Amino acid sequence: MEHPSGLLWTASVSEHEESAPDFSQRATYSYLIGTMIAVNAIKDIYLLVDGPECVQSKTQFIRGNHDLLSTLTSVSGHHRVAHTALHPSVMSKGREDSLRETLQRIASHPFAEAVLLTSMPMAAVTAVDYERLCKQVSRETSRPVLSVLGRSLTGDWMEGYAEVLFTLARHLDLSQTKSDPSKVAIVGYLFDRNEGDHRGNVREIRRILSRLGLETVSIWLEGQSFKELKRVQEAGVILSFPYGRKAADWIARRTGARLIECEYPFGLLATERFVRQVGRETGREELAEKVIRDELTEVVPPLEFMIPFYFQNRRVIYVGDPVLAVGVAETAHLLGAEVSCVVITNMEKHCGNLAERLPGRPEVVIYPKMKTMLRVLQRRRSEPRLSLLVANSSGVGMLLTPGVGTVELGFPSFHTHWLSEYPFLGFRGFLAFVERLANAMRVAEVDAWARRIWDESLTQGASKAAEDS
Numbered sequence: 001m002e003h004p005s006g007l008l009w010t011a012s013v014s015e016h017e018e019s020a021p022d023f024s025q026r027a028t029y030s031y032l033i034g035t036m037i038a039v040n041a042i043k044d045i046y047l048l049v050d051g052p053e054c055v056q057s058k059t060q061f062i063r064g065n066h067d068l069l070s071t072l073t074s075v076s077g078h079h080r081v082a083h084t085a086l087h088p089s090v091m092s093k094g095r096e097d098s099l100r101e102t103l104q105r106i107a108s109h110p111f112a113e114a115v116l117l118t119s120m121p122m123a124a125v126t127a128v129d130y131e132r133l134c135k136q137v138s139r140e141t142s143r144p145v146l147s148v149l150g151r152s153l154t155g156d157w158m159e160g161y162a163e164v165l166f167t168l169a170r171h172l173d174l175s176q177t178k179s180d181p182s183k184v185a186i187v188g189y190l191f192d193r194n195e196g197d198h199r200g201n202v203r204e205i206r207r208i209l210s211r212l213g214l215e216t217v218s219i220w221l222e223g224q225s226f227k228e229l230k231r232v233q234e235a236g237v238i239l240s241f242p243y244g245r246k247a248a249d250w251i252a253r254r255t256g257a258r259l260i261e262c263e264y265p266f267g268l269l270a271t272e273r274f275v276r277q278v279g280r281e282t283g284r285e286e287l288a289e290k291v292i293r294d295e296l297t298e299v300v301p302p303l304e305f306m307i308p309f310y311f312q313n314r315r316v317i318y319v320g321d322p323v324l325a326v327g328v329a330e331t332a333h334l335l336g337a338e339v340s341c342v343v344i345t346n347m348e349k350h351c352g353n354l355a356e357r358l359p360g361r362p363e364v365v366i367y368p369k370m371k372t373m374l375r376v377l378q379r380r381r382s383e384p385r386l387s388l389l390v391a392n393s394s395g396v397g398m399l400l401t402p403g404v405g406t407v408e409l410g411f412p413s414f415h416t417h418w419l420s421e422y423p424f425l426g427f428r429g430f431l432a433f434v435e436r437l438a439n440a441m442r443v444a445e446v447d448a449w450a451r452r453i454w455d456e457s458l459t460q461g462a463s464k465a466a467e468d469s
Helices: 015-019 029-039 054-062 096-107 130-141 157-171 196-211 227-234 243-257 268-281 285-299 303-311 322-335 370-379 427-467
Strands: 045-050 082-083 114-119 145-146 179-188 217-221 237-239 258-261 317-321 338-344 363-366 386-391 405-408
Touching: 029 045, 029 054, 029 157, 029 322, 045 096, 054 082, 096 114, 096 130, 114 130, 130 145, 145 157, 157 243, 179 227, 179 243, 196 217, 196 268, 196 285, 196 427, 217 227, 227 237, 227 243, 243 258, 258 268, 258 370, 268 285, 268 322, 268 427, 285 427, 303 427, 317 322, 317 370, 322 338, 322 427, 338 370, 363 370, 386 427, 405 427
Parallel strands: 045 082, 045 114, 114 145, 179 217, 179 237, 237 258, 317 338, 317 386, 338 363, 386 405
Antiparallel strands: none
């Protein structure tokens, strides 16, 4: 079962379990949790889930575990995620009146600028016309009430997040402002929590684009209000990021803005490519090269000592989503290390040609079950020069090897939090990420050394005590 601790699979696998069929869960998080991540990133939008009471417990994967600053739930009892408490005994009865009444109550809340409605599979099979209900309640309350397709049986959290963005892109009124070619908007940024890492990322992306002479009027998403989402219509250029490609395409079609499909600026090389692409597509090629040169003069010198004495010839394992995988692998390669194994904790449809984009052609395992992932990682425990595990919470605790450091990255990150701004994207985010890698590796080495010394000391002390007695 999923659990916010993220540490359910630390035990070793026995020979019997090795040969037994794997009936454990998949190493990912659900579509519904992805929709909640998106709701968490828009501070005044509410979500109603047509489903059982267990819906409420799923907010705990975000609130208080992954995101200490989440507002999905409140001690006041006015939570931003609600459910219909659907029970099998009432599934065959007409539920539209009660659904409409619940939607009306939520939409009438003074802090609810908009309401989303989605469903669990057990509710979706009853064929309620959610779209019609939402339109009806929207007319009655004069508040946007939007239906998000329920795809929990076929999608994971990445798809749930993207579907919320697509729903907003389809239904928002984007016809009131004339776009400006010097203004850009980013659609498809994963703002998975309100903490300092993502606040820092947003600031860093805006800083880089401003150096290119471009004003970033909107980032979908960045913790903004529902009304602020509409500023996307001011942009003459839409920068499409991987976590919301479909929404970016839809907005560009609706507003007439130019669409540029960008890679995630995670890692130094990816950030350089991002700046060059935006510069080339907006007629700022010379300025883009100057920006890169200026940034490299700040980023590269601090690495002079660290590369040969910290990273050279080391090996790294990555566990997480496919978007961050390339940045981790390229960063390791740039520093003189290599990623030897990549475990993707999302569905294969999100991966594309991922294996071809990873330097060094590491072993790639996609969407494994939990026990299979544990077996893969345990086989790597004795790998020569293995020094780092970069993983989301699904992988943390699975590689308990002395001297191997752990850096928690991506969704979910239950054990690492940032109260101050600490980006991992862009040029400054690259340096910050390298700092984390180096510090984690050194701490693990000191810990392993100290444990050996203490073990030897205790053993010698016990032997001496036995001799004296």
